[in-house]
Amino acid sequence: MATNKHLLEIVGLAVNYGHIRAVHQLDLTIQQGEIVALIGANGAGKSTTLLAVSGLLKPSAGTILFEGKDVGRLRPQEIVQHGLIQVPEGRAILTTLTVLENLELGAYSRKNRREAAQDLEVVLDRFPILRERGDLPAGNLSGGEQQMLAIGRALMGRPRLLLLDEPSMGLAPLVVQGIFEILQEINKTGTSILLVEQNARQALRVANRGYVLETGKIVLSDTASNLLENQKVIDAYLGGGKDCCSVD
Amino acid sequence: MIAQQLINALTLGSVYALFALGFTLVFGVLEVINLAHGAVFMAGAYAALLLVTKANLNIWVALPLAMLASGALGLLIDQIVLKPLRGRRAHHLMPMIATIGAATLITNAAQGIFGAETSRFPLGTIPEESFQIGTIRITELQIAIVIISFLLMLLLMVILKKTRLGKAVRAVAENPQTSYLLGINVEGVFRLVSFTAAALGGGAGVLIGLSFNAIFPFMGQPLMPKGIAVIILGGMGDVRGAMVGGLFLGVAEVMSVAYLSSDYRDAVAFGLLFLILLVRPSGLFGRVLERKA
Ligand SMILES: Nc1ncnc2c1ncn2[C@@H]1O[C@H](COP(=O)(O)OP(=O)(O)O)[C@@H](O)[C@H]1O
Ligand SMILES: [Mg+2]
Numbered sequence: 001m002a003t004n005k006h007l008l009e010i011v012g013l014a015v016n017y018g019h020i021r022a023v024h025q026l027d028l029t030i031q032q033g034e035i036v037a038l039i040g041a042n043g044a045g046k047s048t049t050l051l052a053v054s055g056l057l058k059p060s061a062g063t064i065l066f067e068g069k070d071v072g073r074l075r076p077q078e079i080v081q082h083g084l085i086q087v088p089e090g091r092a093i094l095t096t097l098t099v100l101e102n103l104e105l106g107a108y109s110r111k112n113r114r115e116a117a118q119d120l121e122v123v124l125d126r127f128p129i130l131r132e133r134g135d136l137p138a139g140n141l142s143g144g145e146q147q148m149l150a151i152g153r154a155l156m157g158r159p160r161l162l163l164l165d166e167p168s169m170g171l172a173p174l175v176v177q178g179i180f181e182i183l184q185e186i187n188k189t190g191t192s193i194l195l196v197e198q199n200a201r202q203a204l205r206v207a208n209r210g211y212v213l214e215t216g217k218i219v220l221s222d223t224a225s226n227l228l229e230n231q232k233v234i235d236a237y238l239g240g241g242k243d244c245c246s247v248d
Numbered sequence: 249m250i251a252q253q254l255i256n257a258l259t260l261g262s263v264y265a266l267f268a269l270g271f272t273l274v275f276g277v278l279e280v281i282n283l284a285h286g287a288v289f290m291a292g293a294y295a296a297l298l299l300v301t302k303a304n305l306n307i308w309v310a311l312p313l314a315m316l317a318s319g320a321l322g323l324l325i326d327q328i329v330l331k332p333l334r335g336r337r338a339h340h341l342m343p344m345i346a347t348i349g350a351a352t353l354i355t356n357a358a359q360g361i362f363g364a365e366t367s368r369f370p371l372g373t374i375p376e377e378s379f380q381i382g383t384i385r386i387t388e389l390q391i392a393i394v395i396i397s398f399l400l401m402l403l404l405m406v407i408l409k410k411t412r413l414g415k416a417v418r419a420v421a422e423n424p425q426t427s428y429l430l431g432i433n434v435e436g437v438f439r440l441v442s443f444t445a446a447a448l449g450g451g452a453g454v455l456i457g458l459s460f461n462a463i464f465p466f467m468g469q470p471l472m473p474k475g476i477a478v479i480i481l482g483g484m485g486d487v488r489g490a491m492v493g494g495l496f497l498g499v500a501e502v503m504s505v506a507y508l509s510s511d512y513r514d515a516v517a518f519g520l521l522f523l524i525l526l527v528r529p530s531g532l533f534g535r536v537l538e539r540k541a
Contacts, residue, residue, distance in 0.1 A: 056428055080431030092426040094419050101415050108416060109431030157431065 006065070007032045007192050008053075008084075008161055013062035015045075015052045022048040023216045026062070030161065035183070035193040037203040037224060039237055040213035046196040047089050049213070050163050053194075054086045055079045066161070081109050083160030087167065091150040095139030099130055102138050102149055106156025116156065123152040126182070144175035151182065161192045168199045180206050200237035204228050212237070252384050253506045254499070259390045259459065261498020262397035267452035267471055268478035268490040269401060270445035276485025277421045277441045279340065284325050284347040285449050285475060286468025287354035292318040292450020293457035293467065294358060300373050307373050307458065311396070314454050315447040322446020323439055325350050330442070331435075351468075358465040366464045374458050393455045400448060401491055408487060417441060421485065477521050483531030492532055497521075 006029045013026040023045040030036045040046050051057045053064055055076040064072040071079050094102050103123060107116035124131040127148045133141060138149060147167055154162055164183070168176040176199070184206050187193050197203035204210050204224040212220040212233060220233065227233050267289060274282045295317040299310035329346045375388040408414040419427045420437045427434050452471075457463045478497055482489020497517055504516035525531070 054429055056425065076428040077431045077433050080429070086429050088426065088429055092423060092429070094422050094426060096422050097415065097418055101418075104412070105415055105419055105430050105432070108412070153430070 006030065007034075007067060008194070009063075009065040010049075010053070011063050011065075013049065013052060013064065014060045015048050015057050016060045017048075021060075021216060023052070026213075026216075026218055028211055028218065028221075030192055030194055033187070033190065033192055034209065035187050035195060035207045037200075037207035037210040038194060038196045038213060039198070039200040039203055039210060041237075042198060043215075044213040045216040046213055047165055048216075050086055050088075050165050050194070050196055053079075053084065053163060077109060080157060083158060084163065085154045085157045085159035085161070086163040087150045087154045087165065089165040089169065091143075091146050093138045093141070093146045093149055095137060097138055098135050099138050099141065099149060100134040102153050103130070103156050106153035109157065119156055119158065123155050126155075126185075127152050143171055144178070147171060147175075147179055148182070151179070151186075155186065155191075159191055161194060162186065163194045163196075165196045166198060167195070168197060168202065176202060200233070201228070201239075249383075249506075253502050255384060255386055255390060257499040257502035258495070259393050259498070260502055261495035262394050262401075263452050263455045263459070263494075264471075264474060264478060264497050265491045265494025266397045266400060266448055266455070268475050268482070268494045269404065269487065270448035270452075271475040272479040272482065272485055272487065272490040273404075273441055273445040273448075275479060276487075277417060278326075278330065278343075278438055280330060280343040280347065281476070282325075282347050282445070283344060283472060284329075284351040284354065285445070286472040287351040287358075288318050288321055288325070288446045288449045288468070289453035289456075289471055290358060290463075290465060290468040291321055291354060292453035293463045294362060294367075295450065296454040296457065297367055297369060297463055300369060307369070308392075311451065311454050315451045318450020318453070319443040319447035321354070322449070323443045325446070326439060326442035331438075334438075355465050355468070362465065364465060366462045368461050368463070369458065374461060389458060393459060396451070396455065400451065404444070404448070405487060413440075473518075477518060479531075481521055481524060481531055483533035486531070486533040489531055489533035 008030040010026060010028040013023055014021060015023040026049060028038070038046055038049065048057060052059050055071070055074055059072055062072070063070055066082055066084055069082070071082060071084065094105070097105070103120055107119065110116050129145055130149055130152055133145070138146065141149060151167070167179050167183070171179065180202055183193060183195065195203050195207060204227050207224040210222065210224045210227045211218050212227070220227070220230070222230065228238070271282065271285045274280055274285070292314050295314035296307065296310045299305045299313055300307055305313070325347070329350045330343050333343045333346060375392065377388040379386050408417060416427065416432045417437055417440070419430065419432060420434055424434050453468070456467070474497055478493035479485070479490055481496065482491070482493035500517040500520050501513050504513050508516060
């Protein structure tokens with residue numbers, strides 16, 4: 001058992017909504033430094049998986065190990081303190097708070113206020129638009145700016161593993177491009193990433209490995225480059241070679 | 249005459265505002281219409297009475313202690329009545345109904361312990377000095393009530409606006425799910441808000457008990473429709489709105505008693521409320537409530 005070399009190791013995860021099982025027997029690992037894509041159609045169970053990892057849904061079976069520690073029964077704020085930080089679906093910006101207040105709350109669970117203040121400068125340097133709009137209510141930002149704010153806010157928590165739930169949702173192709181470039185830069189600074197996407201092509205292009213989720217089960221897992229050439233993946237998720245974008 | 253009435257209105261209105269502030273805080277953060285807030289208001293007044301009569305404390309020492317006791321009662325209501333309903337996908341009317349139960353229990357307990365008749369603070373408890381400025385008479389008690397109410401409201405606003413904790417409270421008010429993902433102890437915020445809101449409500453009870461020198465088990469009941477009216481008028485869940493709404497209601501009541509008849513006090517106040525809502529359905533400071541399901 002070489003569990004220690006995994007950053008995140010999910011074994012046999014099952015999550016229910018009442019009597020409905022949304023995720024079954026899910027196994028997934030992430031190594032330090034990787035970008036891993038979790039792709040699947042709408043309703044496949046991607047968000048359910050992420051919410052379970054963050055402690056917002058209680059698993060009905062299975063274990064979630066983060067850096068070798070069982071985090072599957074911890075409370076959400078304890079999971080955040082371990083450096084497992086999620087940017088949820090739809091970005092979940094606090095629209096009535098200012099941009100800066102959103103960022104400050106990203107560091108809520110951190111003890112060292114000085115380091116947090118330094119990180120705020122780093123984030124504002126990475127996203128100059130957020131500095132410009134700092135005192136505006138976050139609800140005034142455009143969709144792309146809100147996604148940057150959501151990512152910046154997550155960075156304020158010093159993630160060891162960043163969980164992203166469909167960061168491309170509802171954004172224009174060019175904006176999506178920019179977001180994925182930013183994610184690659186963040187990854188280069190040593191932050192591992194679990195990227196959930198319906199936008200499979202773009203996700204697999206930036207990922208090292210990928211998992212394909214269908215009706216709550218992992219049906220395929222491989223390196224990202226192999227998945228991009230896998231005929232089943234091409235037929236089901238890559239929409240006949242078109243370069244862009246989630247179809248609704 | 250009008251200046252004198254305005255002073256009286258300011259006094260009454262600032263207590264209404266204090267009462268409504270706790271009420272609106274719970275509504276904004278826990279999304280519960282807490283119908284036990286009036287019972288906590290009454291319990292605060294009795295707590296101060298006990299501290300003055302049994303422990304021989306000065307009223308201004310008894311006030312903060314009574315507020316702590318009221319806060320503890322609010323926390324108890326949250327933990328026993330509201331917490332079990334959270335996260336159970338209970339219909340949003342269920343916690344409200346449950347607080348009616350809590351209110352009834354607390355009111356009946358007060359009746360059992362203190363009897364249904366009106367209790368009064370012993371002579372000498374209430375400052376009776378007053379100042380004459382021209383034709384206006386201001387009592388020391390009125391000054392104290394206005395200053396205490398405004399200080400408490402200001403303190404709350406500054407905490408909510410400026411502090412880390414205040415920002416966390418506002419985050420939970422907007423979106424508990426997101427707050428969890430930011431590492432905020434959401435249950436802790438619920439407890440803190442329940443405590444603070446009840447402490448403010450209990451404090452308002454002490455001040456009303458002092459200004460009418462009358463404490464009785466049902467004294468919280470007329471406050472409930474007023475509290476609801478004030479938060480609707482101010483904009484649901486809005487702190488500034490509760491303050492302005494409370495003051496407005498105080499003015500409306502005092503003026504209608506002074507210039508019409510005390511029989512029409514509530515009719516005028518609620519009539520005005522109705523008219524304002526016809527023009528501004530989301531209240532004075534109301535934004536359309538937005539919370540993702
Ligand atoms: N709160 C909920 N209550 C009941 N069923 C849900 C809930 N959320 C999601 N589901 C169901 O669980 C399944 C997986 O949903 P989800 O994890 O949101 O999928 P994805 O993120 O891959 O689109 C779907 O069938 C969905 O209808
Ligand atoms: Mg989803």
